[in-house]
Amino acid sequence: xxxxxxxxxxxxxxxxxxxxxxxxxxxxxxxxxxxxxxxxxxxxxxxxxxxxxxxxxxxxxxxxxxxxxxxxxxxxxxxxxxxxxxxxxxxxxxxxxxxxxxxxxxxxxxxxxxxxxxxxxxxxxxxxxxxxxxxxxxxxxxxxxxxxxxxxxxxxxxxxxxxxxxxxxxxxxxxxxxxxxxxxxxxxxxxxxxxxxxxxxxxxxx
Amino acid sequence: xxxxxxxxxxxxxxxxxxxxxxxxxxxxxxxxxxxxxxxxxxxxxxxxxxxxxxxxxxxxxxxxxxxxxxxxxxxxxxxxxxxxxxxxxxxxxxxxxxxxxxxxxxxxxxxxxxxxxxxxxxxxxxxxxxxxxxxxxxxxxxxxxxxxxxxxxxxxxxxxxxxxxxxxxxxxxxxxxxxxxxxxxxxxxxxxxxxxxxxxxxxxxxxxxxxxxxxxxxxxxxxxxxxxxxxxxxxxxxxxxxxxxxxxxxxxxxxxxxxxxxxxxxxxxxxxxxxxxxxxxxxxxxxxxxxxxxxxxxxxxxxxxx
Numbered sequence: 328x329x330x331x332x333x334x335x336x337x338x339x340x341x342x343x344x345x346x347x348x349x350x351x352x353x354x355x356x357x358x359x360x361x362x363x364x365x366x367x368x369x370x371x372x373x374x375x376x377x378x379x380x381x382x383x384x385x386x387x388x389x390x391x392x393x394x395x396x397x398x399x400x401x402x403x404x405x406x407x408x409x410x411x412x413x414x415x416x417x418x419x420x421x422x423x424x425x426x427x428x429x430x431x432x433x434x435x436x437x438x439x440x441x442x443x444x445x446x447x448x449x450x451x452x453x454x455x456x457x458x459x460x461x462x463x464x465x466x467x468x469x470x471x472x473x474x475x476x477x478x479x480x481x482x483x484x485x486x487x488x489x490x491x492x493x494x495x496x497x498x499x500x501x502x503x504x505x506x507x508x509x510x511x512x513x514x515x516x517x518x519x520x521x522x523x524x525x526x527x528x529x530x531x532x533x
Numbered sequence: 534x535x536x537x538x539x540x541x542x543x544x545x546x547x548x549x550x551x552x553x554x555x556x557x558x559x560x561x562x563x564x565x566x567x568x569x570x571x572x573x574x575x576x577x578x579x580x581x582x583x584x585x586x587x588x589x590x591x592x593x594x595x596x597x598x599x600x601x602x603x604x605x606x607x608x609x610x611x612x613x614x615x616x617x618x619x620x621x622x623x624x625x626x627x628x629x630x631x632x633x634x635x636x637x638x639x640x641x642x643x644x645x646x647x648x649x650x651x652x653x654x655x656x657x658x659x660x661x662x663x664x665x666x667x668x669x670x671x672x673x674x675x676x677x678x679x680x681x682x683x684x685x686x687x688x689x690x691x692x693x694x695x696x697x698x699x700x701x702x703x704x705x706x707x708x709x710x711x712x713x714x715x716x717x718x719x720x721x722x723x724x725x726x727x728x729x730x731x732x733x734x735x736x737x738x739x740x741x742x743x744x745x746x747x748x749x750x751x752x753x754x755x756x757x758x759x760x761x762x763x764x765x766x767x768x769x770x771x772x773x774x775x776x777x778x779x780x781x782x783x784x785x786x787x788x789x790x791x792x793x794x795x796x797x798x799x800x801x802x803x804x805x806x807x808x809x810x811x812x813x814x815x816x817x818x819x820x821x822x823x824x825x826x827x828x829x830x831x832x833x834x835x836x837x838x839x
Contacts, residue, residue, distance in 0.1 A: 367839060393839065402675065408618040409608040426608055429601015431537075432618050438675045438838025449601035500838035504674050523760070533839070 329482035331399060331418030331508050332456055334470075335490050336392050339514035340477035343368055343390035350472030351394070354457065361443050363454040364394040364469050365533040369498050369518070371525025387516030387525065391496050392478060394469065395420060395441035395454035396507030399483075403433035403442055403453075411451070412442075418483070418508060419458050424450040438500040439507070456480075483508045497522035540598035542827045545667060546695070546820075547592035548625060549688060551585050552660035553696015554703070555632055557736075558582060559657055561700065561729045569725055571646075575639075576711060577725050581703035582636045589629050617669040624663035631656035664692050671830075677758060678765035678833045683751040687830075690747070691823050694740045694788060697733045698816040701795075704729050705812045727799040730812060734796035737815065741788040748781070755833075765833040773832055780825040787818025 343366055351357070351364040372386035397420045404412045404420060411426035412433055422433075422442065427450035433442040434451065445452040457467035465471075470478045479486070490510045494502045497518040511517070518525055527533075558578050565574035597603035610626070612619040635652045638644050668685035708726045755766035769777055795811040797803070 365839075402673070405615050406618060406673065408610070408612050408616045408622065409605070410611045411608075426605070426611075427602070428605045428608055430599065430609070430618065431601075432616075432670075435834070435836060436673050436675055438836065440839050444601060446601075451601075498839055500675075527839070 329417050331483040332397060332461070332480060333418075333483035333486045333508035333510065334394065334396075334467075335479040335481070335486045335510045335512070337475075337477040337479075337490075337512040338389050338391060338496060338517050339512055340475045341366075341390045341392055342475060344474065346472050346474055347392050347469035347478055350468040351454070354468035355455070357452075358445065358447050361445055361452060362533070363441070363443070363452070364392060365440070366529075367391040367393065367498055367527055367533055368529040369496075369525050370528045371518070371522075388528075389496075389514050389517055391499060391511070392469070393439060393499060393509075395456070396439055396505065396509045397454075397456060399506035399508055400504075402436045402438075402505050406432050406436045408432065415458070417458075419456045420453070421455055421458070422451050422453055424448060424452070427451050438504060483510075486510050495520035497525060498527045537599045538831050540595050541831065542824060544592050544596035544599070545688075546691070546824055546827055547588055547595070548667070549664060549692040550695040550699050551589040551592065551632075552628065552664055553692035553694070554581075554585055554699050555628075555660055555696070556657055557693070557696045557700045557733070558585075559653055561704075561732065564732070565725055565729070568728070569721070573721060573725055576722060577704060577707065577729065579640055580707040580710065581700055582639060584703055586629075586633050586636055589625075589632065593625065593629065617666055617672075621663065621666040621670050624659055624666050628656055628659040628663050631659055664688050675837050676834060677761045677837060678755060678835055679830075681751070681754060683747055683754070686743070686747050687751075687826070690740050690743050691826070694737055694744075694784075694819060695816075695823055697736045697740075698787070698812075698819050701730055701733045701812045702816045705809050709809075723805065727802075727808070730808060731796055731799040734792045734799065734815075737788040737792040737819070738796070741784060741792070744784060744788075745781075759837075761835050761837045765835045768835070769829055769833050773829055776825050776829060780822050780829065783818045783822035783825070787815045787822060791815035791818065 345366045348362055348364045348366055355363060368390055370388040373384055374381040375384045397418055401414055401420045404414055409426045409428055411423045414420050429449050431444055442451045442453045460467060467480055470480050487510055490512055493511050493513055494507055494509050496511050496513060497520055499520055501520040558581060562574050562578045565577055597606055600606060609622045610619050613623055631652055635649060635656055638649050668688045671679035671684050674680060704726055708722055711722055752766060755762040791811050791814050795815060798808050798811060
């Protein structure tokens, strides 16, 4: 069995269609307002005036599809007072909703906004890596649904061997706090965490 | 601000006030015993003790409102090994049980002084540990505005400031009851009361000084550390500037101005009525100031990441 499952997202293939987000909501039957997978739209640059015309100078935009990173050092597990949040042997981080008291401390701590309070069950909820599908030998819903085949998954070591180790495109945070189990393939204009040349542009959507 | 965050404000303020009251009561009792004897000291502080347990119980009940599933609250002590929140709850329970036991034994004079004294020490130390754990709950690396020494310093300041002034009020109320019951004792108890209030006035002026040093240093830290802390700083000084200024004004008025007059009037045999109103006034003003400060603390939350 793998020690640590991980997602891979190819930013250069992602068009921001959010099919992954919708497939996740559908498969996991998530109520309105809860998005285990979210797609961030990051944009920057400016237009300059030349010969009376506005010309794009260094304008860029890209999308970052992100869910729970099933971190190697999950801060949510560390702070959870009830041990409801736990990491399985295959690296998947889950919440035992029978133990969760809904104090939301994990949502204060997680820098990826992964744990979200589900008012229907008065407990926290988050991406389960579709472990039920994986155990049947299938893929997570987000992976299978992507029309551009931009989302992939597998053991972290294999994913890193295939796609490298880049894990922190802006607007995501730096990876040093939680060691996320994720690899992104950047496109030509992808900036790194801490970048201030661009902005998150779809804040009302995520 | 939702009922959940309100619950956290009420829980942290009341718990800190209870811990502070317990500690202040211990110190005042210790000095009064040395100066005026055990009986006078017990007469001053026993009734004040009674107020602590219901306030702490109320704080713990209110804290349940913060939870999605309050019935499972006992599970919250499961992760003492790594979660400061578990440790906070554990020490709240230890402090609460020891303090309640002490209040019962002390009020009914059960057991020897030495035994009661030991229980009081355990409760006091558990209280100090509780306030420490409470600050560590907020000191998480993904919350840079909270993750600084300002959190424990301001929590301990609130603890002692509110504890002192709350006990000031308790002593004044106690004195009114005592002097009505037995006019003969009035002079002696009045001395004790004035002595205690004088000490409390000095402590609150010193703590005001601490707050007025910590606040600007903290804002400077927020303004210069990172984009996340700058967001918190602008939240405090721009979006909530009026609350911030009101909080500083009220604590200055309560702990500083009222504190100074309280000191002056208790040092020079001022009138009892004046001293009473100064004590009530100082506590009320500082309580409102600290509640506003705690609101600002929660409003300044800015988690890094997405």
